[in-house]
Amino acid sequence: MPAASTPYDRPSDPAKRHSAALTDGPDRAGARSMLKAIGFTIVLAVVGTTVIAMIIKAVIGLRPTPENEEAGLDETDHGEAAYHMDEAAG
Secondary structure, three states: OOOOOOOOOOOOOHHHHHHHHHHOOOOHHHHHHHHHHHHHHHHHHHHHHHHHHHHHHHHOOOOOOHHHHHHOHHHHHHOOOOOOOOOOOO
16 A cells, blocks of 8 residues: 655645646646646637627727727817927927
8 A cells, every 4th residue: 555645745846746647657647637727728718709809899999990090089089198299308
């Protein structure tokens, strides 16, 4: 019968613990479920971001009009000037 695992039996370096969990030992099922969870999280983030971007594009658009872009987005979006070139320096 194997001895009970203590914190002193495991490697102290987290990288060694995680690499050991991914490559061998009885914890392989845990590593697989961890990788599945990571993959699911990435897919959920990409799909969610795409859906939100599509909704915003349909409602208000993602790009300014060429006229607004030429006039300056600070002026057209916020009613402010980013650079006050007409004022005297000083």
